[in-house]
Amino acid sequence: MLARVSSTPTFKRLPRAVREQQMLDAAVKVFSRRGFHAASMDEIAEDAGISKPMVYAYLGTKEELFVACLHREGTRMMEAIAGAAASDLPADERLWRGLRAFFRFVGAHRDGWAVLYRQARGEQPFAGELATMRGRLVEVVAGMLDHALRAEGREVGPTDLEVVAYALVGATESLADWLADHTEADPEKTATRMMNVAWLGAAQLLHGTTWHPPTP
Amino acid sequence: MLARVSSTPTFKRLPRAVREQQMLDAAVKVFSRRGFHAASMDEIAEDAGISKPMVYAYLGTKEELFVACLHREGTRMMEAIAGAAASDLPADERLWRGLRAFFRFVGAHRDGWAVLYRQARGEQPFAGELATMRGRLVEVVAGMLDHALRAEGREVGPTDLEVVAYALVGATESLADWLADHTEADPEKTATRMMNVAWLGAAQLLHGTTWHPPTP
Amino acid sequence: MLARVSSTPTFKRLPRAVREQQMLDAAVKVFSRRGFHAASMDEIAEDAGISKPMVYAYLGTKEELFVACLHREGTRMMEAIAGAAASDLPADERLWRGLRAFFRFVGAHRDGWAVLYRQARGEQPFAGELATMRGRLVEVVAGMLDHALRAEGREVGPTDLEVVAYALVGATESLADWLADHTEADPEKTATRMMNVAWLGAAQLLHGTTWHPPTP
Amino acid sequence: MLARVSSTPTFKRLPRAVREQQMLDAAVKVFSRRGFHAASMDEIAEDAGISKPMVYAYLGTKEELFVACLHREGTRMMEAIAGAAASDLPADERLWRGLRAFFRFVGAHRDGWAVLYRQARGEQPFAGELATMRGRLVEVVAGMLDHALRAEGREVGPTDLEVVAYALVGATESLADWLADHTEADPEKTATRMMNVAWLGAAQLLHGTTWHPPTP
DNA sequence: CATGAATGAGTGTTCATTCAT
DNA sequence: CATGAATGAACACTCATTCAT
Missing domain, CATH: 1.10.10.60 (Homeodomain-like)
Incomplete structure (x- = not known):
């Protein structure tokens, strides 16, 4: 020493x-x-x-250092997703490729994911930073949905769209947490499962089916 | 002085x-x-x-105090949900009432929610505590789905069921985060939106529709 | 509760x-x-x-409480010794009975001894209190020695007498510590051993034998 | 400020x-x-x-710091003694030089002595640490006595030897306490006095004189 | 008489951050 | 460029001591 x-x-x-x-x-x-x-x-x-x-x-400083980590990991993730989900593909194909790329990234960078979400979510100073990144994801997803809807000749209010996208992103993050905690789990399979939940739900939306609270 | x-x-x-x-x-x-x-x-x-x-x-100690907060808020939340979603209702009605109770709770206890999820998720010592609570939620949701499926004469593997439930819970938490951040938002409406996403997706599942990755 | x-x-x-x-x-x-x-x-x-x-x-207060303990234990000990070593006995008999009573006391009140000496010695506020008690012991022992010396027609300077007495008391305390730490040890035997060391040394002194540093 | x-x-x-x-x-x-x-x-x-x-x-930590003090002071003391009492000297000469070195050390490092003994004895966490050091001293003294005894063709049981050595060490520590409290006292003289007590008693032991409790 | 409730004051320990070399 | 040395500031936790009931 x-x-x-x-x-x-x-x-x-x-x-x-x-x-x-x-x-x-x-x-x-x-x-x-x-x-x-x-x-x-x-x-x-x-x-x-x-x-x-x-x-x-x-x-x-420590905070700046953390933000730097956030930036690098976030950028890497966005690039991985964006690189996989080219915008000239059909909607379901785009969604699938994006999800797959995302879960692959999480599976390969469990550390990065933990920094990105688990840490950043809890600490106020970084909540904003994170919100921005998540916002971009939500936008992308909402864009996909909107695109698909219009292709079907349908349209949904922007808030509804955003909330649905938000929910999908949340579900995805949740499964990403699950993946990060289960070292043995297969990213590919997790992506497929998420796709099932997401696409089936979204497909309904695309076809105009909706649910309303019972009027008592 | x-x-x-x-x-x-x-x-x-x-x-x-x-x-x-x-x-x-x-x-x-x-x-x-x-x-x-x-x-x-x-x-x-x-x-x-x-x-x-x-x-x-x-x-x-500080940790014990935090755990005590976790327990109190968690118990309150579970009670609110359980009290609302009686098990002798039809599946969709139960889901709807549970979701509504949940979002109402989050809307009324934004502080408690922040303690429960945003803080606990990030700090290792409490991750377990939280995982248990979330686990109970996932179980309840999975139970609802399973019940509905069987009523339709269908059945799904337990892992798939769990993952779907996990995704739904994740989506719900995500919207809860969103609700906690938007003071002006209406819990009722948020619940309806979540119900749309959840129920429509689940309904597909109930009817046996699934999605498979394209074989290139 | x-x-x-x-x-x-x-x-x-x-x-x-x-x-x-x-x-x-x-x-x-x-x-x-x-x-x-x-x-x-x-x-x-x-x-x-x-x-x-x-x-x-x-x-x-806590300090006063500790002093109260000191007093009670010290008094008990002094009484035990004084009661055993009546002043009308021959010197060796007195010493022997005193020592035996002392080690019996320590053996029977290991707790009290620990409070008395091990604690009090280290904490300044009580050092004085303790010094007084030990002083009385030293005086008694010195008195015995002086008495025996005069009976032999000999005399020793008061400082020398005090220091010898001090050393004997120190040796005794040391063995008392040892006894307090060895639950299985026999107080009687320990007293005999101490008597050997003390009396043999003192006997020399009584007979006028002394040791001088070599003059180089 | x-x-x-x-x-x-x-x-x-x-x-x-x-x-x-x-x-x-x-x-x-x-x-x-x-x-x-x-x-x-x-x-x-x-x-x-x-x-x-x-x-x-x-x-x-504070405890570690205290132990570090103990180690340094203890080592210094042991070195002072060991350096003075070379093992190729006659027994009484060794004992004398060792004692003199010891009292010189105590006289010169009154602080160190207080840390070493007065503090350490009272606080449980350090009692063991101290016992080890005292044990080494006792061993050395017992060794000297045994050596001298064998030179005289005599032998004493190991427990008796140890207890005698223990008593001598105790007497010495007691005088060291006395010396530490009397700033004006002369280490040299104190050593001589201790030597008188110790050597005269030991000499008796060497010549086979013993004392037995009266059988009443 | 007896006690649960309450606190002021202090201690050990840690850590992000910065100079001087 | 690189680092060992150094610190200010804070925080969790404890405990002797005292009221109000």
Whole structure:
């Protein structure tokens, strides 16, 4: 510990970009394992194999660091989804590919997902950040539904559309939580199940079936 | 230092049970506003109009206090739902009444909901506690679906049933989040919307329609 | 716990003197087990089967309570010794009886000994209290030695006498510690051993043998 | 609040080893003066001219800090004794030099002695730590006695030997306490006195004289 | 007489953050 | 560029002590 031989400094003087990625990797890992508050900058720095002042120099305060994690993971996720669900496909195909890409991402980045949702949801400072990202997802889903509806010659009020989309996104997140907790579970199968719930429900909507509260 | 006027001691020497409720009220409020970690026992005690040692004497450590909040709010919620959805009603009626009770509860106890889900989900020590409660909800929902299915002469594998129920619960929680964030929103309407998504999707399931991934 | 049936209050309204002895018993026990600081008034009160305010009403603050324990145990011990070593016996007989009474006392009141010495020695507020008691012991022992010396026609300077007496008392305390820690040990045997060390050394002194540092 | 003049920062950024010694010095002093419980980490830190977190970073919790003090002082003492009493000397010479070194040490490190014995004896968590150290002393003394006995062609049962050694160590500690309390006392003289008591008693033992309780 | 209810004051401990080297 | 050294500020938790009933 104390006697650190100064020769062969094991990967020093790396370019800034690389170092930043190492730090973010470490941060995502530690935030995911411990939660935002319980995570300590010491542990993150140590896990990144770097000293604390460097973390501050490169990525700022703890909150900023967390936001940086959020951004990176969120962007990666959105890219994975967007890359899979090209907009020139039929609606069900788009939805399926998007869902599959999403669950694949969650399955492969369980840490990232934990940071993204489980942590961010609970801590006020990041709720906004997260809301934005989720908002984009909701928009995409609502867009798909609207597109499909119009193709059928039907139309639904924007609020209803949004709420349905919101519910679908919520159901998806819920299954993502479930997936993140079950290491052995298969992302592909989970996607299929979600597709069943989502598409069947949405299909009804597309055909104009609705439910009304009984008038007592 | 602080000149405390000695007249009208504003509610001193209350019996234990009363004080405990006051404390829980304050705790739910503060936990909800600040989050578990950011909340301080000082603030909770002050908000309850009592000294810190009393909080410890009656309700234990911070974690135990949080769990107590969880229990009280969770129990209240479950009771509200169970009381509304009597088991001798037809499936759709039960679902509808349960959902309505749920959204009414969330609308009326936005603080409690925040404590229950937003906080508990993120903090490892309480994840288990929460998982149990959610598990009970999932079971109830799955039971409803199964009951309805059998009435139609159909049957679905237990895992599929559970996942569908899980997704529905997730969707519901998501809308509850949305409701908690939109003070002006109407619980009744939100319930109706959720019912649309849930029931229409479930109805499909009931009729045996399923979706399969395209085989490329 | 909460529902305490009010009939048969198990020994209430005892006369003050009895209650005080109960409290002291409890206090000695708890102080002995936990140490002065680690002991809590709550535990003492509970162990005495009485409420805290009563303890304060009867025996004062924690420090005063500890001093009360010290006094009672110290007095008991001194009485046991004094009663055994009547001053009209020959010196060795007196010493032997005194030692035997002492080790018997320690053996029978291990708790009291722990309070008396092990606790009191370490805590400044009581060091003086204790020094007085030990001083009396040293005086008694020095008196014995002086008496025996004069009987032999010899005399020793008062400081030397005191220091020798001090050393003997120290040796005795040390063996008392040892005895208190070894529940199975026999007080009688321990007394014999101490007598060997003490008397043989003292006997030399009585006969005028002395040791001088080598002059280099 | 406290106007701290910014010039001459009085010893900042010292290497770790130095700071640790400063802390231990301060800790020994404060523990000695106040006792373990009454001592506060704040006072120790302030006395060391450093902030509390540094104390925790370098030497751990309060208990660990106390143990560290115990170790340092104990080691110093043992080294002082061992260095003085070379094993190739005659028994009485060894004993004398050992005693002298011991009392010199106590006289010069009265704080250390208080920490070592007066505090440690009373607080359960450290009793074991201390027992070990005293045990080593007892062994050394018993070894000396045994050596001398065998040289005289005599032998004594191991328990008797140990108890005698125990008594001698106890007497010595007792005089050390006395010395620590009397600032003006001369360690050299105290050592001589102890030697008289010890050696004269031991000499008797060496020559086979024993005392037996009168059979009434 | 006896007690449950109540608290002020203090302590150990942690951690994000920043200099001086 | 990189880091060990350093700290301010806060927080959970405890306990001796005292009223009001």
